Amino acid sequence: MWFYEKKTQYPVKIKKTDPRMAKYILSQYGGPDGELAASLRYLSQRYAMPTPEAIATLNDIGTEELAHFEMIGSMVYQLTKDASIEQIKATDNGVYYTDHDKGIYPSTGTGVPFNAAYIQSKGDPMADIHEDMAAEQKARATYEHLLDLADDPDVMEPLKFLREREIVHFQRFGEVMDKLQEYLNSKKYF
């Protein structure tokens, strides 16, 4: 069972409207290497994991990713809530506006809806944990791309925090992989 806590994990307080940056960031909400995909991937894969460390790590990182999903949604909201129609048109966000106005919709910045085909749940612990390590690297790279595109410190600080978290997650998944390897080897011999 889940509980909601009424705060973001890291502060999100963006004062400057910037629908263009919102469009770039939205991909981390509902795009291929985004936080929703990450959370659903780990929370779905945990059932097939054979060791308590692997289950706990997927459970907990899958939960933390939901907090990141909220941070990204908050960023997109704050970047767009005061945008004028002129600003939306000027930043080529009109297509998104047609379907969603200022609603926050899980999609890429160009409007491709979230798709579970972004993730896998293979039932094979080694295959899944390798996917997870790759996913963390891809998310890390995405945050670096977003940091290239950003210039407002209010936007950059949460992005930096999220980038750091991907590095920590990658590290933890690497440790899980080593332990899974030990476990699978020991099963082979006994």
Add this chain to the structure above:
Amino acid sequence: MSDNRTEMLNQIRAIEFMAVELNLYLDTHPNDQRALNEYNYYTRQLMGAKNEYERRYGPLSNFGGSFSRYPWQWIEEPWPWQQDIIPD
């Protein structure tokens, strides 16, 4: 209070369900004092029941929501979907 693990969990579920229901009701009836009193009553009950459960069987929540003894108890099985290994 029961000292049977499954029974304690069911007790927590029952109290928590009251809290969930009252919470949703209060979301659309924030001025209902009677419902609010009940919500606070069940919230206190729930805290007590969870404390008691955790004292015996280890943490119910992660990320600073529960204490752990050594070694880190959070990874201990059973997980909720492992019904087959939950002792009665």
